[in-house]
Amino acid sequence: MAGCIRPRGDEIPTSATPYWFTQPVDHFGGNNGTWQQQYLVNATFYRPGGPIYISTPGELAVTTKYVDRMHVTQLARKTNALVVAVEHRFFG
Numbered sequence: 001m002a003g004c005i006r007p008r009g010d011e012i013p014t015s016a017t018p019y020w021f022t023q024p025v026d027h028f029g030g031n032n033g034t035w036q037q038q039y040l041v042n043a044t045f046y047r048p049g050g051p052i053y054i055s056t057p058g059e060l061a062v063t064t065k066y067v068d069r070m071h072v073t074q075l076a077r078k079t080n081a082l083v084v085a086v087e088h089r090f091f092g
Contacts (some may be wrong), residue, residue, distance in 0.1 A: 009048045014043055016042050019080075020036040022034045032041060037067075041083070042076070042083040046082040050082065051080075052084060054085075055083070055086070059088055060088070061087070
């Protein structure tokens with residue numbers, strides 16, 4: 001995917017690591033522009049086969065607290081999960 005900044009190969013970050021990917025402004029029509037959508041990954045507790053928890057901060061800017069200091073982080077610790085927080089479309 002052109003314009004992606006993401007882990008290489010089998011590399012999995014071990015704390016709140018930011019990445020971006022190129023996202024269309026309009027998925028269905030008139031505007032052919034793109035923008036960089038940010039997401040954060042925390043694999044501190046991840047073990048192969050564990051679940052992946054995805055969250056979004058709603059209409060707030062995505063920050064490291066969404067993958068490091070929320071209830072989902074405690075759940076990830078108990079279930080060997082990967083935690084991902086995706087930026088809301090209109091922030092960043």
